[in-house]
Amino acid sequence: MIEVNGVSFSYKGKKVKQIEDIDLKVETGYMTCLIGHNGSGKSTLMKLIYGCLVPAKGNILWEKRKLTYKELYKYRNEVAFVTNDAPWVSGKYSDTIDYYETIYPDFKREEFAGLIKRFGVAEEKLKLARSNMMGGLSSGEEMILKIAAAFARHPKYMILDEPFANLDPVAKIAVTDLLHERILKNEMGALVSTHLLDEITDVVDYVAVIEKGRLVKYADREKIIAGEGDLSDVLKGIKKDL
Amino acid sequence: MNINIQTRSSKPIYEQIEDQVREEIASGRLKPGDAMPSIRALAGELKISVITTKRAYADLEKEGMLYSTPGKGFFVDNPDEQLLSEKKNVGLEEKLSEWTKEAKRAGLSKVEARDMLDILWEAED
Numbered sequence: 001m002i003e004v005n006g007v008s009f010s011y012k013g014k015k016v017k018q019i020e021d022i023d024l025k026v027e028t029g030y031m032t033c034l035i036g037h038n039g040s041g042k043s044t045l046m047k048l049i050y051g052c053l054v055p056a057k058g059n060i061l062w063e064k065r066k067l068t069y070k071e072l073y074k075y076r077n078e079v080a081f082v083t084n085d086a087p088w089v090s091g092k093y094s095d096t097i098d099y100y101e102t103i104y105p106d107f108k109r110e111e112f113a114g115l116i117k118r119f120g121v122a123e124e125k126l127k128l129a130r131s132n133m134m135g136g137l138s139s140g141e142e143m144i145l146k147i148a149a150a151f152a153r154h155p156k157y158m159i160l161d162e163p164f165a166n167l168d169p170v171a172k173i174a175v176t177d178l179l180h181e182r183i184l185k186n187e188m189g190a191l192v193s194t195h196l197l198d199e200i201t202d203v204v205d206y207v208a209v210i211e212k213g214r215l216v217k218y219a220d221r222e223k224i225i226a227g228e229g230d231l232s233d234v235l236k237g238i239k240k241d242l
Numbered sequence: 243m244n245i246n247i248q249t250r251s252s253k254p255i256y257e258q259i260e261d262q263v264r265e266e267i268a269s270g271r272l273k274p275g276d277a278m279p280s281i282r283a284l285a286g287e288l289k290i291s292v293i294t295t296k297r298a299y300a301d302l303e304k305e306g307m308l309y310s311t312p313g314k315g316f317f318v319d320n321p322d323e324q325l326l327s328e329k330k331n332v333g334l335e336e337k338l339s340e341w342t343k344e345a346k347r348a349g350l351s352k353v354e355a356r357d358m359l360d361i362l363w364e365a366e367d
Contacts, residue, residue, distance in 0.1 A: 029282075030292070177289075184282045184292065202249050205291045220293045222256070232250075 001189070002026040002049060002079070002157055006058035009048055018044045020213045021058070026157055029186040031179060033200060034193040035235060036210035042193040043085060045210065046161050049191070050081040077104065080150035083161035084143060093145070104153040115148035118178075119171045140166035147175055151182075158190040164199070172199045179203070201232040209238055243272065243279070247288055255290055259298035261333055267307055267318060268326045278308060278316040305329070 004024040010017045019041050026032060026049070036042050047053045049060060051072050060067040062075055100107045117123065121144050125137060137145070143166055150158060158179070164172050180203040182188040194200060207224045209217035217224065217238065225231050243266055247258045266272040279287065284295045299316050302308040309319045345355050 180289065181286070184286045186282075202290050203285075205293045221291055222293055222297050225254070 001028065001061075001063065003061040003064075004045070004049060004058070005061055007045075007048055007055040007060070008057035009044060009053060009055055011044075016213075018213050019048065019055075022210075022213075022215050024191075024208055024215065024218065026159070026189045026191045028156060028189040029183060030205040031183050031190045031192065031203060032206040032208055033197075033204040034191060034208045034210060035195070035197075035238065036193075040210045041213040042210055043083070043161050044213075046081065046083070046159050046191070046193065049159055050079060051075060052081075078156040079159065080153055080155035080157070081159045081161075082143075082146050082150050082163055084139070084165060085161065097149075100149055100153070106154040107149070107152050109152075112148055112152035115151055115178075116144060119144045119148060119174045120168065121145070138166070140168065140171070143167060144171055151178060154187070156188060158188060158192075160190065160192045160194075162193055162195070164194050164196045169199075172196070176200050176203060197232050197235050201235065204231065207231070207235070245284075245288065247290070249290070255288075255294050256298040256301065259284075259288075259295065260301055263298070263302055264307060264326070264329050264333075267321065268330055272318045274318050274320040276318045278318065280315050 002025070004022055007019060007022045008017055009019040022045060024032070024045075034042055034045070044053065048055055051060070051067060062071070065071075067075060097109060097112065100112075101109060113123075121137075121141050125141060143163065147160070147163055150160075163175065167175065176199045179188075179190055179192070183190060183203075183205075192200065192204075204221055206220050207217065208215055221231055225234055243263075245259060245262050247255050249255060251258065263272070263278075272278075278284075278299070281292055281295045281299060285292045288295070299308060299310070303310055303316070303319075306319055306321045306325060308316045310316045342355070350358075
């Protein structure tokens with residue numbers, strides 16, 4: 001389990017706290033959906049969890065122990081962070097795969113290739129990218145590669161920042177299915193931030209709503225729904241309120 | 243066990259599951275002592291959250307339809323006959339109540355409603 005414990009953070013020079021006093025868990029066997037406006041702090045929170053940023057107050061606990069800089073590389077062996085914010089790795093696709101094979105012991109090249117197909121990117125596209133820089137692919141295709149590479153590492157935790165943004169419906173469903181599959185087998189815990197709720201609402205276990213850096217709602221799906229119809233309607237209502 | 247759920251329905255999914263499990267038990271298709279699929283297996287089958295299946299099983303356990311053994315999962319209990327028939331009737335009453343509302347809205351009189359029931363009742367045999 002990864003625990004965010006009373007974490008606050010602000011970017012340098014800014015008085016307003018980007019993240020204020022947040023408590024959140026990412027637990028194996030469960031999927032948490034993080035929703036909030038652009039600028040609400042979703043991505044900052046995810047970067048704090050991944051260790052790109054250091055909390056000003058509070059801490060991140062990894063399996064009950066405070067996450068430290070010394071442990072970060074071990075931590076990141078278990079935690080995959082996928083975001084649109086940063087290019088995957090600069091350079092050739094084939095170099096990136098070699099790199100992954102080197103640093104992630106559980107990464108399987110064949111599985112990665114299979115997943116890309118499963119998510120809807122044709123092999124021919126890859127052959128194109130093999131010799132070129134990553135720029136040979138669309139942003140959606142690049143995201144699929146990032147997600148596939150993350151899955152192929154068999155991480156214990158997946159932190160996904162807007163993974164569905166540029167994906168077509170086939171890919172969205174395929175990614176959601178695989179997430180759900182691994183979560184149900186207790187192989188993984190996931191935190192997913194997304195605006196696009198339709199494909200994911202049925203399988204989300206916990207919902208965290210962030211607004212201006214604070215968690216304004218955080219509960220399991222049944223409590224969030226509490227007799228109000230179904231989760232996707234409730235979430236759309238929350239988004240309107242935000 | 244054949245459970246079918248509708249995710250975009252006004253009836254919460256956990257209730258749909260509970261209704262169908264009760265039916266299976268009442269009909270004898272599920273017998274006392276039968277093992278239920280695990281909470282996670284059921285969630286996988288129905289492509290829903292474990293929170294939902296956990297809720298359904300917890301409610302059914304409270305009712306006496308299922309019992310659980312730590313580490314082994316959920317099993318069909320020996321619910322009493324009266325409890326089962328009460329539960330069956332509650333479902334039927336709910337359906338009838340919804341139908342009655344709709345019929346009134348459509349302008350059906352009580353006599354017409356009764357006639358409809360008579361005809362359908364005879365026909366279904």
